[in-house]
Amino acid sequence: MAALLGHITRWIDETKHRFPDEGATAESRLSLVAGIILFLAALPSQVSGHHSVAFYSNEIIEISGELTRIDWRNPHIRLTLEVTNDRGASEAWRLEGSSIYNLARSGITADTFEVGQRLIITGQPSTREKRMLLLRDILLPEGRRLEMWIQNVTRLESDSRLVDAAAENRGIFRVWSVPAANLAAALAQLRDQPFTESAIAAQAGWNPLDNFATRCEPEGMPRIMVNPHPFEFIDGGDLITLRTELYDIERMIHMDRDAPPDDAPRSRLGYSVGSWEDGDLVVRTTRLNWPYFDNAGTPLSEEAQIVERFSLSEDQTRLDFEVTVTDPPTFTRPAALRGYWLALGDTIARYDCVPLEN
Numbered sequence: 001m002a003a004l005l006g007h008i009t010r011w012i013d014e015t016k017h018r019f020p021d022e023g024a025t026a027e028s029r030l031s032l033v034a035g036i037i038l039f040l041a042a043l044p045s046q047v048s049g050h051h052s053v054a055f056y057s058n059e060i061i062e063i064s065g066e067l068t069r070i071d072w073r074n075p076h077i078r079l080t081l082e083v084t085n086d087r088g089a090s091e092a093w094r095l096e097g098s099s100i101y102n103l104a105r106s107g108i109t110a111d112t113f114e115v116g117q118r119l120i121i122t123g124q125p126s127t128r129e130k131r132m133l134l135l136r137d138i139l140l141p142e143g144r145r146l147e148m149w150i151q152n153v154t155r156l157e158s159d160s161r162l163v164d165a166a167a168e169n170r171g172i173f174r175v176w177s178v179p180a181a182n183l184a185a186a187l188a189q190l191r192d193q194p195f196t197e198s199a200i201a202a203q204a205g206w207n208p209l210d211n212f213a214t215r216c217e218p219e220g221m222p223r224i225m226v227n228p229h230p231f232e233f234i235d236g237g238d239l240i241t242l243r244t245e246l247y248d249i250e251r252m253i254h255m256d257r258d259a260p261p262d263d264a265p266r267s268r269l270g271y272s273v274g275s276w277e278d279g280d281l282v283v284r285t286t287r288l289n290w291p292y293f294d295n296a297g298t299p300l301s302e303e304a305q306i307v308e309r310f311s312l313s314e315d316q317t318r319l320d321f322e323v324t325v326t327d328p329p330t331f332t333r334p335a336a337l338r339g340y341w342l343a344l345g346d347t348i349a350r351y352d353c354v355p356l357e358n
Contacts, residue, residue, distance in 0.1 A: 055208070056124040056134040063093060063133070067117045072110035073354040074099055075213065079113070079135070081121060095121060097135040097148040101229050101245060101349070108146055117141055165316035165343045172281060172312055175232040175348055176319055176341035186226045186339045190294045193335040196328075199298055206297025213295055216353035218247040220268030220290025222306050222323055226337065230346045233281075240274060240281075245348045253283050260287055266302065281310040293330060301329045317343045 069080035079095040097103065120139035126132035135148035165174070195203075212219060219227075229245035238256040243249070253274040260271035266289040274283045285306040293300045304327040311320045323337040 055126055055128045057127050059124060060122060060136065061125055061133075062120065062122050064118065064120045065093070067113060067115055067119055068092070070110060070113050070115065071354075072100060074101075074351050075216070075353055077103065081119060083131075091131055093121075093131045093133055094129075095123065095133050095135045099228070103148070104349075105346075106147065108148070112140075112146070161344045162317045163343050163345045169316070171316065172233045172310060172319060173235045174343055175230050175346050177230050177344040177346045178228050179340070179342055182339040182341070183226075183228050186337060189337045189339075190226060191296070193293075193298075194332040195298065196330060196332055199293075199330045202299045203297040211295070211297075212292070214355065216247075216355045218249055218268065219295075220292070221251075221270050221285055221288060222325055222337070223290070223292060223294055224249055224251075224269070225308075225321075225323060226294075229351075230348055231341060232348055243348060245351055247353060248351045253281075270306070277309075279312070281308075283308040283310075293325065293327075293335070299330055300325075301327055303327055303329065319343075 063081065063083050065081040065083035067079060068082045069078075071078035071080075076099060077097045079097070081093045081095060083091050083093050085091050103109070118141055121133065122136045122138075123133035124136065126134070138146045138148055140146065168174075208214075218224075224244060224246065227244065227246045231245075232243040234241040234243065238254070240253040240255060242251040242253060249269070251269050251272060253272045255274050257273055258275070259273060264271045264287055266287045268288070268290040270285040270288040270290075272283050272285040274281055276282075283306075285308070286304075288300065288304050288306075289302055291299060304325060306326075307324045309322045313319070318340055319342075320340045321338070325331065325335040325337075327335075
């Protein structure tokens with residue numbers, strides 16, 4: 001934040017001739033700086049959640065019409081609604097909802113809808129595109145109201161959903177679900193790191209409308225570990241597979257060595273070696289060539305080293321994790337992410353992402 005304050009202060013110095021009151025006091029200018037910082041601090045909570053959310057208004061509107069198209073796909077589902085405007089003309093509105101996984105966990109599937117249904121829609125209009133709406137909820141013909149922007153998996157994390165993991169005694173080798181509170185905390189942690197000034201400058205050049213997420217390009221480490229979709233550890237003895245539903249990604253953790261081979265190629269997931277330490281799984285990842293720390297333009301260099309520690313609860317229903325990222329060009333000290341997953345009996349489905357422009 002200190003580096004950001006410096007950037008903003010220099011910006012005000014360079015542009016103060018544009019302000020009507022050129023004799024503004026230092027106190028008033030600092031007050032403006034504080035206001036800008038508070039604004040920026042609030043903004044990433046929208047930007048980091050997903051690549052497109054920042055470009056919807058905070059205004060809530062209601063429209064109604066006939067459902068003409070259903071695109072049930074990742075990263076976000078899309079519906080098309082034929083609406084009659086105030087002049088009596090027909091208009092096609094595009095509606096963007098949450099991901100298939102998040103909706104399914106609330107009992108909403110493609111079969112919930114039928115072309116020809118009359119729907120009442122509540123949502124936020126786009127600030128970039130005409131007749132584009134971020135779905136908040138849908139009122140079905142029979143009167144049932146559906147929440148359509150679900151950015152968390154688990155309001156479903158009640159004790160009744162937890163499996164009897166102790167009886168199953170599978171340790172970490174199961175599918176793990178991401179609780180809502182954990183995801184919100186993880187996204188906040190991504191933003192609150194000791195970034196270098198060069199990293200902050202790089203963030204300013206990020207294009208939320210044209211990047212790996214909008215193009216459905218599989219993400220790399222460590223960003224892939226911060227997402228709302230389930231994860232699964234698969235025991236292969238000397239080779240543990242860590243799957244995530246997001247982009248159908250599989251990471252390989254080599255348990256039979258303590259360092260990558262000299263000829264190991266660099267990749268977006270890097271090369272991971274693991275070991276058991278006091279019952280915890282510790283994974284060290286190097287040889288990365290994924291250029292981002294997050295989905296907000298923060299760079300990651302090939303010097304990056306990532307250490308993960310996974311700790312299982314005594315009843316085996318919770319898996320706590322710590323991720324430490326050391327990368328001097330990006331962080332003034334190692335970055336740290338902490339969170340947990342729960343054993344809720346979920347399964348992993350195909351992701352099958354379709355670029356948003358299609």
